[in-house]
Amino acid sequence: MSEKHLDPNTVSLDEMRALFRELPGPDLEAGTQAAARETQLTKPRGALGRLEELAAWLATWQGRHPPQMQHPRTAVFAGNHGVAALGVSAYPSEVTAQMVQNFIAGGAAVNQLCRAFDADLRVYEMALEQPTADFTQGPAMTGEECARAMAYGMMAVEPNLDVLCLGEMGIGNTTSAAALACALFGGEPEEWVGRGTGVAGAALETKTRVVREGVERHRGSGDPLDLLAALGGLELAAIAGAVLAARLARTPVVLDGFACTVAASVLWKIDPKALEHCIVGHRSVEPGHTRLLEAIGKEPLFDFGMRLGEGSGATLAIGVLKAAVECHGGMATFADAGVSGPA
Numbered sequence: 272m273s274e275k276h277l278d279p280n281t282v283s284l285d286e287m288r289a290l291f292r293e294l295p296g297p298d299l300e301a302g303t304q305a306a307a308r309e310t311q312l313t314k315p316r317g318a319l320g321r322l323e324e325l326a327a328w329l330a331t332w333q334g335r336h337p338p339q340m341q342h343p344r345t346a347v348f349a350g351n352h353g354v355a356a357l358g359v360s361a362y363p364s365e366v367t368a369q370m371v372q373n374f375i376a377g378g379a380a381v382n383q384l385c386r387a388f389d390a391d392l393r394v395y396e397m398a399l400e401q402p403t404a405d406f407t408q409g410p411a412m413t414g415e416e417c418a419r420a421m422a423y424g425m426m427a428v429e430p431n432l433d434v435l436c437l438g439e440m441g442i443g444n445t446t447s448a449a450a451l452a453c454a455l456f457g458g459e460p461e462e463w464v465g466r467g468t469g470v471a472g473a474a475l476e477t478k479t480r481v482v483r484e485g486v487e488r489h490r491g492s493g494d495p496l497d498l499l500a501a502l503g504g505l506e507l508a509a510i511a512g513a514v515l516a517a518r519l520a521r522t523p524v525v526l527d528g529f530a531c532t533v534a535a536s537v538l539w540k541i542d543p544k545a546l547e548h549c550i551v552g553h554r555s556v557e558p559g560h561t562r563l564l565e566a567i568g569k570e571p572l573f574d575f576g577m578r579l580g581e582g583s584g585a586t587l588a589i590g591v592l593k594a595a596v597e598c599h600g601g602m603a604t605f606a607d608a609g610v611s612g613p614a
C-alpha cells in the first residue's frame with residue numbers, strides 16, 4: 272500500500288471524504304498464518320491471551336507474517352485553541368509551545384517512553400501563534416483549514432513504519448475534544464467533560480458551559496468532518512488525517528487517551544470500519560474516554576491511571592507490542608522443542 276499525501280494548497284474536506292471509498296481491509300492470509308503458528312507454540316492454546324491477538328492484529332495490518340516491531344514511531348501534534356482564553360484549562364496557552372521545546376530538548380514524559388522502547392519521536396508544531404477560533408462564537412476552523420491540518424497529519428505516515436503511535440499537545444484541547452465527542456455521540460456535556468490538566472470548581476463549570484455553548488451552536492451543522500472543523504483543533508484534525516493515511520498505507524495505529532481517541536472517532540462516525548487498524552493504548556482518567564471507548568467498541572490495553580496525553584499511553588503500548596512479536600516469532604514450536612502436544 273502506498274502513503275497518501277495530499278497537496279495542502281488545494282486539499283478539501285470533500286477530498287478527504289472521497290478517501291473513505293478506498294479503505295483497504297486487513298491481510299487475512301497473514302492473519303491465518305499467525306493463527307496457525309500460534310497453535311504450534313509451546314504453551315497451552317490461547318495461554319498468552321491478548322498478546323496472541325496483538326501479534327495477529329499486527330500481522331494483518333502490516334500485511335506480513337511474522338509481524339515485526341523494529342520501527343515504531345510516535346507522532347505528537349501540537350496546536351493552540353481559541354477556547355483556552357476562556358479559562359478552561361489549569362495552564363496557560365504558552366505551555367503548548369514551551370512543551371514543544373521540551374519535546375525537542377528531550378525532557379518530556381513521551382521522550383523517556385520513546386527512549387525506553389526505541390521509538391522514533393516526531394513532533395509536529397502547527398502554527399502555535401495562530402490558535403483556532405473560539406468555537407462558542409463560530410467554527411474553530413474553516414473546512415479548508417481543517418483539511419489542510421488533516422493533510423499535514425498524513426505526512427506522519429511513511430514507508431516501513433511497523434506501528435504509528437499518536438499523541439497531541441494543546442492547552443485547552445480536552446475542552447475541544449469533549450465538545451466534539453458530545454456533538455458526535457450525543458449525551459450531556461457533563462458526561463464528556465473531565466478535569467484535563469486539573470481544572471476544578473468554577474473553572475470546571477466554565478469548561479462545561481463552554482462545551483454546552485459549542486455543542487448547541489454547531490450540533491447538526493454537518494457531517495463528522497464538518498464537526499471536526501467546527502469544534503476540533505489543528506492537532507486533532509492532524510491526528511484524524513494520520514489515522515486515515517495509516518489505514519490507506521496499512522500501517523497499524525495505537526491511539527492514546529481521550530483527546531486522541533476523540534480525534535480518531537470522527538472517522539469511526541463516518542465508517543465504523545475505519546478504525547479497524549487502530550488499538551487504544553490505555554484508558555485515560557478522563558471520564559469521557561471510558562464513555563467513548565464503549566461507543567466505538569474498543570478495549571484499551573491497560574489502565575494505569577494516566578491522564579497526560581502527548582502520546583504517553585500509546586507509546587507505553589509499544590512495550591507490549593514488542594513482547595507480543597517476540598513471543599510469536601521467537602517461541603519454539605512443540606515439534607522443535609520436543610514438547611508433547613495436548614493429550
Ligand SMILES: Cc1cc2ncn([C@H]3O[C@H](COP(=O)(O)O)[C@@H](O)[C@H]3O)c2cc1C
Binds near residue numbers: 370442443466469580
Ligand atoms: C506541562 C504539561 C504537559 C503536558 N503534556 C500533555 N498535556 C496535556 O494537557 C493538555 C490538555 O489539558 P487541558 O484541556 O486541561 O488544557 C494537552 O496539551 C495535553 O496533551 C500537558 C499539559 C501540561 C500542563
Ligand SMILES: O=C(O)c1cccnc1
Binds near residue numbers: 529531555581
Ligand atoms: O486523556 C487525555 O487525552 C488527556 C488527559 C488529560 C490531559 N490531557 C490529555
